[in-house]
Amino acid sequence: MFERLLRNRVLSLLLVAGGALAVLGLLAPGFLTAATLGSVWSSALVLLLLSLGLLPVLLTRNIDVSGGSMLGLSAAVLGLSLNAGLGLAPSIALGLLTGLGCGLLNGLLVVGLGVPSIVATLGTLGLYRGLMLIATGGRWIENLPQDLKALAARGALGISPLGLATIALAAGLALALATRRGQWVAAVGDNREAARHLGLPVRRIEALAFGWSGLCAAAAGLVYAAQIGFIPNQAGTGTELRAIAALVLGGVSLLGGSGTVAGAVVGVVFLTAVDTALVFLRVPAYWNDLIAGAVLLGVLLLDGRVRLALAARDRAARLRHGHAGRDGAR
Amino acid sequence: MILRLARRWEVALLLLLVAEILIFGLINPRFLRPASLLFGTSDFVHIGMVAVPLTLVIIAGGIDVSFASTIGLCAICFGLAHHAGAPVPLAALAALAAGAAAGLFNAAMIRATRLQPLVITLGTLYLFSGAATVLSGLIGAQGYEGIGGFPPGFTALGYATLLGLPLPLLTFLVLSALLAILLHASRLGRLMVLVGQNEDAARHAGLPVDRVQALTYVLTGLAAAVTGLMLTAYFGAARVDLGSATLLPAVTAAVLGGASIYGGSGSVVGTVLGVFLIGYLQQGLQMSGVPTQVSAALAGALLVAVVAARQVGALLRDRLPPRRLLAAGRQFGGPPAVQTESLGGGEER
Numbered sequence: 165m166f167e168r169l170l171r172n173r174v175l176s177l178l179l180v181a182g183g184a185l186a187v188l189g190l191l192a193p194g195f196l197t198a199a200t201l202g203s204v205w206s207s208a209l210v211l212l213l214l215s216l217g218l219l220p221v222l223l224t225r226n227i228d229v230s231g232g233s234m235l236g237l238s239a240a241v242l243g244l245s246l247n248a249g250l251g252l253a254p255s256i257a258l259g260l261l262t263g264l265g266c267g268l269l270n271g272l273l274v275v276g277l278g279v280p281s282i283v284a285t286l287g288t289l290g291l292y293r294g295l296m297l298i299a300t301g302g303r304w305i306e307n308l309p310q311d312l313k314a315l316a317a318r319g320a321l322g323i324s325p326l327g328l329a330t331i332a333l334a335a336g337l338a339l340a341l342a343t344r345r346g347q348w349v350a351a352v353g354d355n356r357e358a359a360r361h362l363g364l365p366v367r368r369i370e371a372l373a374f375g376w377s378g379l380c381a382a383a384a385g386l387v388y389a390a391q392i393g394f395i396p397n398q399a400g401t402g403t404e405l406r407a408i409a410a411l412v413l414g415g416v417s418l419l420g421g422s423g424t425v426a427g428a429v430v431g432v433v434f435l436t437a438v439d440t441a442l443v444f445l446r447v448p449a450y451w452n453d454l455i456a457g458a459v460l461l462g463v464l465l466l467d468g469r470v471r472l473a474l475a476a477r478d479r480a481a482r483l484r485h486g487h488a489g490r491d492g493a494r
Numbered sequence: 495m496i497l498r499l500a501r502r503w504e505v506a507l508l509l510l511l512v513a514e515i516l517i518f519g520l521i522n523p524r525f526l527r528p529a530s531l532l533f534g535t536s537d538f539v540h541i542g543m544v545a546v547p548l549t550l551v552i553i554a555g556g557i558d559v560s561f562a563s564t565i566g567l568c569a570i571c572f573g574l575a576h577h578a579g580a581p582v583p584l585a586a587l588a589a590l591a592a593g594a595a596a597g598l599f600n601a602a603m604i605r606a607t608r609l610q611p612l613v614i615t616l617g618t619l620y621l622f623s624g625a626a627t628v629l630s631g632l633i634g635a636q637g638y639e640g641i642g643g644f645p646p647g648f649t650a651l652g653y654a655t656l657l658g659l660p661l662p663l664l665t666f667l668v669l670s671a672l673l674a675i676l677l678h679a680s681r682l683g684r685l686m687v688l689v690g691q692n693e694d695a696a697r698h699a700g701l702p703v704d705r706v707q708a709l710t711y712v713l714t715g716l717a718a719a720v721t722g723l724m725l726t727a728y729f730g731a732a733r734v735d736l737g738s739a740t741l742l743p744a745v746t747a748a749v750l751g752g753a754s755i756y757g758g759s760g761s762v763v764g765t766v767l768g769v770f771l772i773g774y775l776q777q778g779l780q781m782s783g784v785p786t787q788v789s790a791a792l793a794g795a796l797l798v799a800v801v802a803a804r805q806v807g808a809l810l811r812d813r814l815p816p817r818r819l820l821a822a823g824r825q826f827g828g829p830p831a832v833q834t835e836s837l838g839g840g841e842e843r
Contacts, residue, residue: 287798294791454624468607
């Protein structure tokens with residue numbers, strides 16, 4: 165039982181998070197309320213959408229660091245078309261299409277031209293941010309219409325329409341990844357050559373993963389614009405790194421092939437809850453990065469050591485019995 | 495021999511650089527003045543100061559993104575030590591120690607967890623910038639003002655010239671020369687390439703893999719400390735965010751310079767050329783009246799275009815009739831887009 169817990173990253177992180185939050189609730193009465201929970205959820209939305217987009221890309225053993233700029237560019241397209249008098253629905257569609265296009269371009273560079281994904285998306289990180297600044301002329305986009313902001317307002321059950329949409333998206337992605345075809349995504353990342361020999365459309369799967377990442381980044385841009393009501397030039401900068409950090413925290417491997425939607429959600433909520441708790445404890449804001457970094461590294465160190473120890477024990481067991489012992493210590 | 499030289503990636507970069515300078519010269523003749531070419535470098539050599547040791551990290555099979563925060567952390571350490579009354583040389587020593595410690599911490603964490611270096615240094619990117627922010631917050635320095643009040647003798651260093659060269663440029667060139675010798679002409683440099691080519695094989699051959707990789711991270715930390723000192727002198731204040739704008743250009747310069755992101759190949763000269771290419775591109779665009787936002791987009795596009803062109807070139811070369819390979823007398827004579835460059839380099843002779 166205890167060992168199963170150690171082997172399951174999502175479950176152990178959930179327990180650590182639960183324990184930490186319980187201690188906080190004792191230290192600062194009033195922290196553990198539905199209101200705080202709601203605010204953690206709404207401030208986690210942008211990061212969650214980016215992470216959900218990144219998940220399939222990491223599963224295929226690629227990486228996408230251009231998310232922050234895709235967020236900014238599609239938010240700018242959304243804001244500019246709204247302020248040009250376009251309706252809400254067509255503007256949102258335009259913004260999402262922008263993100264999809266950006267993601268597919270990443271996919272083309274990686275799959276079509278064979279550029280390593282970190283190099284390609286590093287380049288497009290600069291490219292998309294530059295395009296955003298050209299589009300806005302370097303000015304902030306303000307005076308966004310009320311009906312956009314209404315999308316982020318608390319509705320039924322204290323959750324905004326966009327929050328509900330994100331829940332639906334996460335559930336949809338989890339279901340999609342569990343289908344037969346969905347498992348192809350992880351198969352490509354686990355062993356690309358084997359997947360190709362099995363006849364899977366490896367290149368199409370990789371390109372689609374990048375497209376999905378762009379689409380989700382655009383959705384994150386929509387949430388960003390709706391939540392804060394204006395679009396600054398630096399919208400989304402640095403969130404791509406936070407998203408990677410959250411996914412790693414949630415047990416998604418950068419070596420491809422393993423990771424779950426539940427892990428992504430837990431990682432994001434945990435990171436955001438740490439931030440919220442710091443605000444609640446009235447810790448000065450300048451401690452945030454230090455604590456976030458220390459938590460991330462602490463979890464990684466602990467998890468890495470546990471995995472190494474489990475792997476060593478499995479190996480020893482195999483040698484002792486002379487046949488395959490437990491497998492699955494990955 | 496000449497043909498082989500002409501097919502090297504560095505030569506292509508050099509030609510690109512000359513073309514770039516000439517084009518900007520045609521647009522704006524002021525760009526070509528020696529003084530502007532020479533002293534303009536002070537605005538971007540700090541990118542190279544970290545890009546060159548970063549190249550060693552990449553060649554040895556790692557990656558480090560935390561240097562962007564290490565620069566600020568070391569600058570703050572310097573500022574704090576000076577604030578506490580230490581003389582400038584002692585404070586500078588404290589900054590260097592902080593840089594080396596940061597590099598060592600990265601290496602130790604990677605070794606202890608056996609996780610990908612990108613993940614660990616991503617964590618330390620936050621950790622170091624957080625530590626710098628907390629340290630500067632402790633003495634009540636505000637984010638964008640930073641810690642100031644350094645003696646004029648120190649801040650003058652940022653603008654000093656030696657042998658007719660601006661001091662930052664000279665520091666960069668000396669550092670690059672030292673690291674080029676280390677990488678290309680020493681046993682240790684050979685080890686770095688070998689480790690990057692195949693870490694498992696190197697480990698089984700009994701090479702000190704961990705120590706070699708740790709050294710590259712420590713060198714990056716030290717270079718980041720020097721960069722932090724240089725930028726502090728240049729701007730007259732130690733700030734947390736001094737290095738935050740170096741992250742992408744430095745990685746870009748290393749990759750543009752021919753370092754394979756999978757490790758095992760790359761060169762210091764290539765990275766140096768990459769730094770000048772990026773630096774003069776931004777400067778030239780600025781002097782031609784192009785807004786900075788456009789130049790950011792162009793720098794990103796340049797990276798993608800150059801690397802894509804190299805990939806396509808490598809693909810085309812693979813499809814060439816084998817006659818040419820035979821005529822060249824060796825299988826791996828091509829430019830470094832193929833990861834076997836170092837096989838074709840030293841060991842064969």
